[in-house]
Amino acid sequence: MRPEDRSYLDSHEWAKLDGDIATIGITDFAVEQLGELVYLDLPDVGRTLERGEAFGEVESVKAVSDVNSPVAGEVVETNDGLPDDLEALQNDALNGGWLIKVKVSGPDALSGLKNAAAYEEVVASES
């Protein structure tokens, strides 16, 4: 099973909360489905996101896909080096391949998202 220290979206993004900062990425399953990555687009720092809003794009040899935010808030940091080092996303999507950090408004920022067990069912249904 994937880490239980975070929450997941059906569209294969994860969010991990540390105080009022949520770190956001896509799951290893999303990366595996996409295949060999060729391009990543990240938002500018300062942009405000709604929950579910597309904030970036990830493109592979096979397909291009939107990346959606599991939380609402303001982008305070992006993983700057990642677009030029897609290996880190390809091989370590749940850790070093994080995409952005978002300042959220309250402790219930992750409420309503899937936990690891529920996300596992999404993966199973799409595998």
Add this chain to the structure above:
Amino acid sequence: MATSSSETILQTPLASNHEGLGAKMVPFAGWKMPLDYGSILGESRAVRTTAGLFDVSHMARFLFKGPQAAAELDAALGGAIMDQPVGKARYTMILQDDGGIMDDLITYRTDEDEIFMVLNAANRHRDWEILTSRLDQTECCDLTEDGGGILAIQGPHAHKILAELSGGGSDFCPAFLDLGQIPSPWGDLFIARTGYTGEHGYEIFVAAEQIVPVWEKLLELGAAPVGLGSRDVLRLEACLALYGHEIHEKITPLDAGLRFAIKGWKTREFVGGDALRAMDEPTIELAGFTAEKRVPREGYAIFCDGEEVGEICSGVYSATLDRPIATGYIKKGVDGAFTVDYRGKQLPVERSAMPFVAHNSRG
């Protein structure tokens, strides 16, 4: 092999071999086929540098027999069949009355009175309806689900590997498009020097009892298994048309720049011939583009100096060039700064000569 009822997805006799090799299996034209064995780009490089092996047993295989077969097919297809020599393959098309392309295919003249044909899996049933309706005195047979199939071995090592498999001489198929027969431990193999990669390569037409051992032996001799994902990359690098992309019902062979596929079209009588002869010069042309990072994908609009001039047909990430490549129809003769609308974002692309990667198939 599975039956062809509409609920059943067909699989080739190699399905469990593919799964054993870790293939990602996907539905394709009613068949379960290997998309890749882990790396589309790596498999593409294997074909360009050593040899790759494809299971293309999903493709439609038809056989036509009879003293009138060549003459009737000559009128039913876009290309000349009457003057096709025995022992040679030829690329041609099925056209509709207005000259639009219904499918592209390869004919193999296996005998004076016998023509074997390979067509796109997605169009198999429509092709069968069209061809059988256009042929009167010719015996037609759909062999696609006979338990055999087609293996394609492509790349600079293909000849050496096939010679080693046959254990016989290495003087088979000296020229591009030659047909041949080579011995193997599982009986003679019918082969053709054809392919869909632009590399020196062969297609092997295997019987039910041959397909699994021949596949396994070719891998053992050094060929790398290659999936449909890489097949699309390789064919686009070589600018070989794909039905549903560069060619379809609304495109004529003249639009597509494929006059070689309708040999003798100005004088021969064939379905679509009158329409083609009555047409003005095409107002569109197929153009090749390269891009910096992002792949221009099917349906993206193409602009020239800010004016919309066409649409992308196919786009892939080229393993050989290590950058995205694409084809698209544009208004004939336009020239300037080309851009593509990537889902709302205009980014520059560069017009490129075609093919993107030079052909070695005749070498």
